[in-house]
Amino acid sequence: MDRVGRDALLVVRAQLGDRRALAELVGHWHDPVWRYVRRMLDRPDQADDVSQDVWAGALKALPRLQRPERFAPWLFTIARRSVMDHLREKYSQADPVDGDGSGDDDVSAVLDRAQVAEGLAGLPVHEREVLILFYLHDLALEECAQVLQIPPGTVKSRLFRARRLLRDSLVEKGYSS
Amino acid sequence: MTERPGYTPDHVVRGMSLPRRVGVLVAGLGGLAGSTTIGLLWATEPKALPAGTQLAFAAMILIGVTWVGIAGWALVRRPLFAADRVITGWLAVIFSTLTTVSTVAIAVTRTSTAGVLAAGGLGLIPIVVSSTMLIRARAYRAALLARKRDLEGHQP
DSSP: OOOOHHHHHHHHHHEEEEEEEHHHHHHHHHHHHHHHHHHHOOHHHHHHHHHHHHHHHHHHHGGGOGGGGGGHHHHHHHHHHHHHHHHHOOOOSSSOOOOOOOOOSSSSSGGOOOHHHHHHHHOHHHHHHIOOOOOOOOHHHHHHHHHHOHHHHHHHHHHHHHHHHHHHHHTTTOOOO | OOOOOOSSSHHHHHOOOHHHHHHHHHHHHHHHHOOOOOHHHTTOSOOOOOHHHHHHHHHHHHHHHHHHHHHHHHHHSSOHHHHHHHHHHHHHHHHHHHHHHHHHHHHHHHSSSHHHHHHHHHHHHHHHHHHHHHHHHOOOOOOOHHHHHHHHHOOO
């Protein structure tokens, strides 16, 4: 059974009131949610607080989830909202706006997870989160679009710009492209 | 990045066990039924009660209302799954029926026919509301069970 089917069945069982299914579902997504929050924030102690808020919100809303097969994007939407609320509280400045970059590039070929993780810290929030969702959590373009609430085309252009920024950042740190 | 979360999945689902969730509901509904019955007994007493009895009744009503508040707070904060909704529906039907029967019994011994009819009429409202809740909860659970069977059918 694939990840989507597995999650859908666990969600329905949890919605019925099966605590073991709920525990299994949380077990599968506990680390990914924490890692997403951790990479979006600066400090591990904040990651614990914010990711626990994410779970509190997700568990409370779980009985109302209409489409169990969309659990992962739904969960990351909640996580993203919590992270953004936290960042908004922390920095009162405006978030960077989207560029209109387009087209393909050859940077993705040289990116691996370790490099992505190392270069993420210096990226703007929007670029950082699209890389985290796409590369580190293996969400599909469509799922990233649902989480970020933008069209898939904008996800592509944001990924394009994020990869370029990441490449520049890595080159500065001594990695060769 | 080799850091790990400072809490476990068990921490996340702590407090979600069925007996714990149902226990809160029973306490809340019991508190509501108890305080309503005692309040009605007090209100329909033909003579003024001794001060000690009044104090005891007031304390019991306060305890009941406090449990209603605790249960309401817990319900708002915690998820209500299908099993919880069905159990809540049954408990609400049982407690509202018991409360109505006791209020009608009190009315029969202490008031006129109009009072009995008023008590019965008012008591029907929570019975109808809780019965509707129960019917909807059972339909919701049945739909989820059908969905579960469907998803299990797609397992390799």
